[in-house]
Amino acid sequence: MGLYHQANDFPEDNAFNGYEMLMDACKNLEPINVAVVHPCDDVSLSSALDAAEKGLIIPILVGPQARIRAVAEEHGLDLSPYKIIDVEHSHASAAKSVELIRLGAAEALMKGSLHTDELLAEVVNKATGLRTxxxxxxxxxxxxxxxxxxxxxxxxxxxxxxxxxxxxxxxxxxxxxxxxxxxxxxxxxxxxxxxxxxxxxxxxxxxxxxxxxxxxxxxxxxxxxxxxxxxxxxxxxxxxxxxxxxxxxxxxxxxxxxxxxxxxxxxxxxxxxxxxxxxxxxxxARVPIILTSRADTLRARLASCAVAVLLVYARRATLKSPV
Known part of the structure; x- marks a missing residue:
């Protein structure tokens, strides 16, 4: 995939290209609805929008609307095509995103600018989470x-x-x-x-x-x-x-x-x-959770979204299979 170097910086040691493989596997698939949890910084918000532009996901932005719009304005991001669900803070973002999964409004989660533990606490909640x-x-x-x-x-x-x-x-x-x-x-x-x-x-x-x-x-x-x-x-x-x-x-x-x-x-x-x-x-969990690092480049984030797309389609096929 070449995240940290241009392709011509080093000789290729093998013919395998994971990024291209994942993108190719998703090219004929419809995008999936993804609840993006608290995308309140430029990296998490732009990553979700980039994945949408690549046709991988339809992001549902869950977080404080004013903060999300401020980040978008600062970095020149167009939010007009996307749904924003306004909640007060990161904990509420996690809870609402999990609720969207349970309601069938989204089929995957994508971590934004909140701590992983905060998101996973809602995911594994015995009463309202996404445990299996x-x-x-x-x-x-x-x-x-x-x-x-x-x-x-x-x-x-x-x-x-x-x-x-x-x-x-x-x-x-x-x-x-x-x-x-x-x-x-x-x-x-x-x-x-x-x-x-x-x-x-x-x-x-x-x-x-x-x-x-x-x-x-x-x-x-x-x-x-x-x-x-x-x-x-x-x-x-x-x-x-x-x-x-x-x-x-x-x-x-x-x-x-x-x-x-x-x-x-x-x-x-x-x-x-x-x-x-x-x-x-x-x-x-019941659905895949896209988890990336701030140090990841765009290609890594898109690859993570592509993996989630493949997992969602595999899950759909399983649910449709006769018992």
């Missing part, structure tokens, strides 16, 4: 120039120190996302620092348990292996050197990290040191 039987989790969908296919990193933004049950949900969420991205049977590398079970390293125990859960049908749709160190997960040469025989080693589609710190650091290392691009979406 599964835990919510975040996925970075990464386009790494030195890797020949999309790479999903999870969870580097929501679950701080997930236990085994939470990791199973995180894994299932990522598998379902990968399948929407046309990876039919994604390969999941459950990461740790080593490839062998070590009782002193809890992530190796969790990795082994997750693999057995997949064997028993408690996690479905993917091929799991772990524990795997990062090099063995993404490098066939490293796996051969360590004599690791695995259907996942060297060709992972999903990197399931031990905790939020590991995932966040890994994704940002890939972005800033390996010229990767990262779309971001939260899975596990």
């Amino acid at each position: 039987e599964r835990r919510i989790s975040h996925c970075f969908i990464m386009d790494v120039p030195t890797y020949p296919k999309p790479l999903i990193v999870t969870d580097g933004a929501v679950n701080i120190t997930p236990n085994l049950k939470a990791k199973a949900d995180i894994c299932q969420n990522a598998i379902e996302l990968a399948q929407v991205l046309r990876i039919q049977q994604p390969k999941v590398a459950v990461l740790s620092a080593v490839e062998t079970i070590n009782p002193e390293i809890p992530s190796t125990i969790d990795a082994a348990a997750l693999c057995k859960m997949a064997d028993r049908g408690q996690i479905v749709g993917g091929i799991l292996d772990g524990p795997l160190a990062l090099d063995n997960a993404i490098s066939m040469e490293a796996a051969r050197t360590k004599k690791i025989v695995s259907p996942v080693a060297g060709q992972a589609d999903i990197l399931l990290v031990p905790n939020l710190e590991a995932g966040n650091i890994l994704a940002k290392q890939l972005t800033f040191l390996a010229r990767a691009e990262a779309a971001g979406v939260i899975m596990g």
Whole structure:
């Protein structure tokens, strides 16, 4: 995708282009209604409008109308085509946006200029939120120039120190996302620092348990292996050197990290040191939640919206399928 450099700054290491793949997948799809939560700064507001101009979303701007219009006026943004729902503050923006989902007026959420925790508190509210039987989790969908296919990193933004049950949900969420991205049977590398079970390293125990859960049908749709160190997960040469025989080693589609710190650091290392691009979406709620960073460029934000579009269309197809 080339978020931080022009395409001609570096030689292309592979032919995969995640941004173009996502845009192409959405080109014949009608835009989806998205509740944009508290778009009260230039980045969040312009991102929503840019996604609308690309034909990805129909934004419903939820927040203090005076602030939204002031931002638009300051930055020369035309709000005339778009609906604004006036609420008092960011907390009310989150609550109203979730209500729009429950009423069927929108099919996805897009985080604006409010704290992630404030939005997710409304999403997971037991009485009025968008909970499912599964835990919510975040996925970075990464386009790494030195890797020949999309790479999903999870969870580097929501679950701080997930236990085994939470990791199973995180894994299932990522598998379902990968399948929407046309990876039919994604390969999941459950990461740790080593490839062998070590009782002193809890992530190796969790990795082994997750693999057995997949064997028993408690996690479905993917091929799991772990524990795997990062090099063995993404490098066939490293796996051969360590004599690791695995259907996942060297060709992972999903990197399931031990905790939020590991995932966040890994994704940002890939972005800033390996010229990767990262779309971001939260899975596990009734609808996808577009979650981006202020440091993301326009292409990353559009890619995140495109992922949400594909998820919404997949959900529609599931709801229409006969039982």
